[in-house]
Amino acid sequence: YSELILYPFGYAHNVNNPDSKIFVKLAEEMSKMNGYRPQNSAQLYPAMGDLDDYLYGSEKVLSFTFELCKSFIPPANQIPSFTAPNVEAALHLIDKSGTYAMAIPGNNPGLANNLDFDDALTAVSDINAIFGNERNIVMRNEVLKQLDVISKRLAQLTVEDLKHQSTEKWERLRSEQTASLAVSYVRTRLLFDEGHNPGSYGVELINSVKNK
Template sequence: VDLHTYGDLVMWPWGYTANTTADDEDLSRIGAELAAINGYTADQSVGLYPTTGDSLDWLYGSLNIYVFLFEIGGNLDGFNPDDEDAVLELISENIPALMLAIEISGDREELALDISHDPLPDSTFSSAGFSIEAEMTAERGVSESSPEVAYRVDGGSWSSESMDRLAETDTFVAALPSVPTGSEVEYYISARDTSGVLATSPSYAPYTLYSFEVLPDTVPPISDAGGEITVNVGGLVVFDGSGSSDDDMITGYTWEFVYDGAERELYGVSPSFTFLIPDIYTITLNVTDASGNYAVSTVTVTVLDDAIPEFGSLVIPVIVVLAVFAVIRRRTAGRT
C-alpha cells in the first residue's frame, strides 16, 4: 500500500492505460472493501489522471504484487497538512483500512475468538441506561473477566463497563449508564481468550466504532388517582397513585385540591390528609416522568358530617319512640 496526498481515493493498476489488469476483479473488489472503511472513492489509478512508470504499475507488472494507492485527505487538507489535529484525523481514518489490507495479505493470523454484536440503534432516553449484548465464542474459551464495553459520550473521555455472561449461554451483557437526551454515545466491545488473544467488535476498534444517539422520550406517563373515596368528618384519607405507570420511570406525584378556600398540595405516591370540613372534593393527581412528560387524573373525595344523621338513619329511632309513647299512653288510659 502506497500513501500519497491528496484526493480521498483508493486506487490500483493500471495507471498508464484505461485497460484493466488480468486481476481486475480481485483488485477492484479489494479496493472497494478498503474504500468502504476509510470512506474514500475506489477507482482504477488511471481514473485520476494517466501516469507512466509509476510504482504501482511496476510492482504489479513486474512482481505480480497486488498494490494499492491511498490518496489521503481532501482539498482542504492539501499536499502538506500542517495542522496537527488534521494529521491525526487522517491517520485515524486510514488505520482500519490499512489493517484490513494486512489481514487480506495473509500476514495477519486469523483470531480464533469471535464477537458477534448487533449495534444499538438510536435509542430513546432511559433513566435505567442502555443494555449491550454480544455473543462470544473462542476455541480456547473466553477469559471470563476480560469482556468489556468501552464507551465515550460526545467525544469525551473513555470509560468502560465489564460484561457478564448470562448463565449457560455464550451471551455477555453490560449496562451503559443513562446519559442526557441529544448525546452521542460511541462504543466498542473487547475480549480475550484464555491464551490472551484479543478481539474487538467492530474490528480495528477504537479506530472504528459503534455509535447511537439518545433520543428524547416523548411518551407521557399514565396517571391513575385511584377510586372514589367516602369518609366521615375527621377521617384520614390515604390516596393511592400506585396504578400510575410510565415507559421509563415516574419521578413525581403531586396531588392538588382546594380545601377551606386555599390551594393544597400533597406529594408522593400515597400521601394522606385529614378532612375536617364536610364537602365533595375533586383531587387532581399530576404525575411526571424523568423526561418531564406529565399526565393528570382525578379522584372524588366525599366528606360526610356525621353529626347530622341522614333521613334513613332517623326512621327506626322515631318508630321506636312512637311505639314506646303509644304503650305508655295506653297504660295510662287503662288506669283512668
C-alpha cells in the first residue's frame, strides 16, 4: 500500500535504467489519472528479484507496480473507489505500450512496418516529447534512427492515401509539428512521382506540397 506507481530497477539504489525517461514519463501520465506518486521502486525499499526488474531486465517489458490504497487491508466497500482510477491508468498503459516501445532505441526497426497511421503519428510525437532535449550523443543518434524508420512508415501510409485521392492523412501529418521529417519524405516522393508521371496527384496537391 501507499498509493505509489513504482518502476525498475528496484534491486538497489541508483541503478542505471537506460530507458528511465520512458518510465518516468509514463508513470507521470498515469499518476494524473489515479493521483498516486510515481517513483523508482528502490526509493520505497530495495528488493531483489521483484517482477518489474525481471520483466524489464530480462524481457524488455515496460513494467510497473501500483501500490494501492492508504492502508494494508482496506474495507471491502472501498474497492470501487480505488478501482476506477486505476483501471483508467492501466488502460492508458496498454494504449501507450506500443508507441512507447517504439521510442526505445535499439528496438527491432521492423516493428515500425506494423504500425498504422495513428500509432505511427503518436509514436513520433512521444519520441520527441521524451527525447527532444536528449544530450547524450549516442542515445540521441539511436533515437534519430528510430525516428527516421517511423517517419518513413508514416510517409509510406500517407502516400498510399494520396494515391487514392484522399488528403486526410496528409493534412493531419502537416498539422503535427513533430512530424516534419515524415512530411519531407512525403514531399520528396510526390515530387519524384510527379516528375516521372505528371498528373499523378493533381495540380492543387502538388502545389500545396511545393509550398509546404
